[in-house]
Structure formats: C-alpha cells, structure tokens
Amino acid sequence: SYVLTQPPSVSVAPGQTARITCGGDNIGSESVHWYQQKPGQAPILVVYDDRDRPSGIPERFSGSNSGNTATLTISRVEAGDEADYYCEVWDTDSDLYVFGPGTKVTVL
Amino acid sequence: QVHLVESGGGVVQPGGSLRLSCAGSGFTFSRHGMHWVRQAPGKGLEWVAVISYDGRKEYYGASVKGRFNISRDNSKNTMYLQMNSLRAEDTAVYYCAKDNYDLGDYFDYWGQGTLVTVSS
Numbered sequence: 001s002y003v004l005t006q007p008p009s010v011s012v013a014p015g016q017t018a019r020i021t022c023g024g025d026n027i028g029s030e031s032v033h034w035y036q037q038k039p040g041q042a043p044i045l046v047v048y049d050d051r052d053r054p055s056g057i058p059e060r061f062s063g064s065n066s067g068n069t070a071t072l073t074i075s076r077v078e079a080g081d082e083a084d085y086y087c088e089v090w091d092t093d094s095d096l097y098v099f100g101p102g103t104k105v106t107v108l
Numbered sequence: 109q110v111h112l113v114e115s116g117g118g119v120v121q122p123g124g125s126l127r128l129s130c131a132g133s134g135f136t137f138s139r140h141g142m143h144w145v146r147q148a149p150g151k152g153l154e155w156v157a158v159i160s161y162d163g164r165k166e167y168y169g170a171s172v173k174g175r176f177n178i179s180r181d182n183s184k185n186t187m188y189l190q191m192n193s194l195r196a197e198d199t200a201v202y203y204c205a206k207d208n209y210d211l212g213d214y215f216d217y218w219g220q221g222t223l224v225t226v227s228s
Contacts, residue, residue, distance in 0.1 A: 001170070033214040035153070042203055042218040043145075043153065054216065086153050090212045095167050097143070097155040 002091040004100035011106045018074040020103045022087030025068065030089045032070040034063060037102075038083045046085075047072060074105070082107045110134040110217040112204050117222030120194055128189040128222060130204030135217075138162075138182040141207035143215060144189050146200035146224075156202070159187065161210045172198075194226045 005023040012018040022032060032050050035043040046057050050065040060075045074081055087100040116128040130142065144156040157168045157178040166178050177190040187204060201223050205215035 031214075035215070037153075042220050043215075044218065045214060045216055048208070048214045048216075084152075088153075088155075088214070092212070095211070096169065097158065099145075099153045099155060102152040 001094060001096065002089065002098050004087055004089065004098055006085075006087060006100040006103045008101070009104045009106065011108055012074075012077045013108045014077055014079060016077055018077050018081070018105055020072045020074075020085050020087075020105065022070040022072070022100050023068055024070075024089065027068055027070050027089065028066045030065075030092075032063065032065050033088045034061075034072045035086045035088065036081075036083045037086065043086065077105075077107055079107050081105060110206065112206060112217060112219035114202060114204050114219045114222040117202065117224045119225045119227060121228050122195060122226055124194050124226075125190070125192045126194065126224060128191070128202055128204075128224070130187040130189075130219060132185045132187070132204075132206065135206065137185040139210075141210045141213075142180060142187045143205045143207060144178065144187075145203045145205055145215070145218075146198075147203070147221075148197070148200040151200075154200075157189065158207065158211060165211065167211075191224070194224075196226050198224065199226045200224060 034047040037043040047063040051063040111133045143158045159178045175193045180187045201221040203221045204219045206217040208216045
C-alpha cells in the first residue's frame with residue numbers, strides 16, 4: 001500500500017514561513033490534499049489538489065507537489081496556525097485513501 | 109451550510125458490536141461519497157471506509173475489512189458504520205466526512221466526531 005511520510009514537528013517564529021513536507025513514491029503524479037487539526041477539534045481542509053484553497057482559507061496557505069515531495073507552505077505564520085497538519089492522497093492502485101502521520105506545527 | 113452530525117458512540121466490550129450514524133444536511137446527500145475516518149487517542153488520522161453516492165461501491169481500510177460494514181440511506185440523508193468484533197485498538201474518535209465528489213476526491217467537510225471506547 002502507498003505510504004506517506006511527514007516530519008513529526010516543525011517550529012517557526014511568528015511572521016516567518018513554515019514548510020511542511022509530505023513524501024511518497026512519485027507523489028508528484030498524485031493529487032495531494034492537506035488538513036489542519038487544532039486540539040479538540042475536527043480536521044478542516046486547507047489545501048486540495050496540490051495547491052488550491054477552499055473558500056475562507058487565507059492566502060498565506062499554499063501548496064506544491066513535484067517528484068517525491070509535496071509541500072504545504074504557511075507564510076507569515078500566526079499563533080492561530082499552531083496545529084497538526086496531515087497530507088492525504090487517494091491511492092488509485094488500491095482505491096484506498098492514505099493519510100500521512102501528521103506534522104505538529106509549533107509557533108515559538 | 110453543510111452540517112454532519114455523528115452519533116452512536118459509547119463504551120463496548122471487546123468482541124462486541126456498535127453502529128454509528130452520520131446525518132448530513134445543507135447539501136444534496138445523495139450525490140456525494142461519504143467516508144468514515146478515525147483517530148485513536150493521541151494518534152493521527154486513519155481512513156476507515158467509504159461508500160459511493162448510490163451505495164453500490166464500498167471500500168475499507170485493511171485494519172477493519174471483514175469486521176466493519178458501511179451503508180447509507182439516502183432517503184434519510186444518513187450514513188452508517190456497523191462495527192463488529194470490536195478490539196481495544198478500535199478505540200478512537202470516529203469522524204464522518206463528505207467527499208467533494210463521489211469517490212477519489214478530497215474530504216471537504218467533517219463532522220465533530222463520536223467517541224468509541226472498547227474496554228472490558
């Protein structure tokens with residue numbers, strides 16, 4: 001089955017840029033989606049189809065995907081961005097959905 | 109606006125059964141695939157199962173295949189998860205999520221979750 005990898009944690013100062021990676025075999029050929037989950041809350045979609053944002057998600061959230069790595073970038077980080085972030089793909093070979101292990105973003 | 113509400117969680121003994129429900133509103137329920145995703149305490153998200161918009165296709169994660177059954181009643185705008193032969197490792201918050209399309213797309217809305225605890 002398809003496996004996704006993420007760094008366990010990323011720390012960033014307010015106003016700086018956070019980059020969260022999601023690794024997978026030839027992930028650049030897949031559509032990658034990103035979810036944000038704050039403590040005690042349900043996840044919400046922040047980026048879909050590699051780089052698109054749902055309505056209501058700030059432009060500070062952006063995505064890219066190429067080769068074996070997809071990246072979620074949070075620009076001008078704010079305290080409210082502190083959360084766990086998960087990447088997700090649909091494995092077309094198995095018709096199953098796969099989440100990455102998650103990355104905890106800490107705002108210093 | 110889209111609203112998903114899960115119910116049916118609780119405490120169950122190992123080997124027991126439980127049925128979860130997910131009621132949807134604010135969208136045309138019968139046009140979208142629907143998912144169950146779970147999260148064990150302190151752990152990450154794990155996709156559990158999906159059912160197509162018309163109920164004709166079902167797919168399951170390896171850890172629940174053969175024990176869980178997903179179904180839906182479009183006349184009631186409700187999806188279900190029948191969980192049998194429950195194990196301690198099934199303890200988790202279970203979220204229902206709406207697929208943006210039918211199958212193979214992203215989860216654009218999530219419910220608040222219902223807690224299932226498997227313990228003697």
